Amino acid sequence: MKSSSPPAIEARDLVKSFGNTKVLRGLSLKVETKTTLAIIGPNGAGKTTLIKTLASVMRPTSGQVLIDGWDLAEHAQKARALLGLVSHHSYLYGTLTATENLDFYGRMYGLSKPAERIKEVLDLVGLTGRRHDRVATFSRGMLQRLSLGRALLHKPPILMLDEPDTGLDPQALATMWDILHHDAPNRTIVFTSHHFERALSAASEVLMLVKGRVAWSAPSSELTLTTLEEAYSRAVGEQR
Secondary structure (H helix, E strand, O other), rough: OOOOOOOOEEEEEEEEEOOOOOEEEEEEEEOOOOOOEEEOOOOOOHHHHHHHOOOOOOOOOOOEEEOOOOOOOOHHHHHHEEEEEEEEOOOOOOOOEEEHHHHHHEEEEHHOOHHHHHHHHHHHHHOOHOOOOOOHOOOOOHHHHHHHHHHHOOOOOOEEEOOOOOOOOOHHHHHHHHHHHHHHHHHEEEEEOOOHHHHHHHHEEEEEEEEEEEEEEEEHHHHOHHHHHHHHHHHHHHHH
């Protein structure tokens, strides 16, 4: 049953295993509406697995995920309509143009005026001039910008990004974060990152993930780069 004012995202006792390897270990968290949450942690902490599980790309081994109160296992279609995802995989088709890719997803999302929204999105991510070019010819930065456009196409209230900075040149980085900063007051954003400075500057909350568990979380306003680095060192050291 959907509650009246649930968190944007909630995970309850989330476990994800690959064979005998447990990547998420009974993880629970809540992300309130219109919060920007940065998830940090060492390699192998489970950051990508967590994002993919919250975004319904992966199914948990056990536990529950709720998106705006909708149980992802029971109401997947309703929950997915609220989500946009940018990950290491672009989910774009190289043989199609930028416009054709967005048109494909626009039809999947059931947009009433896909052509109008596609034009807006291509302008937003700075790719109007490449709208008729095949995606296979795009640079890494252009792919990431078009992936962001794909994720924003249906105006989802929740956006998830897995290490969005990876492999981007300064221009692509600046474009992407300008868009995200502009959107942040009206959207719940969750992103993973190895960059502490980015976590502090872009997020209202920072969560530390270590060995598939939440080690701690705190408002970014209560952290400095030094205190964040010290907390990171302590959390990683205690889990060894």
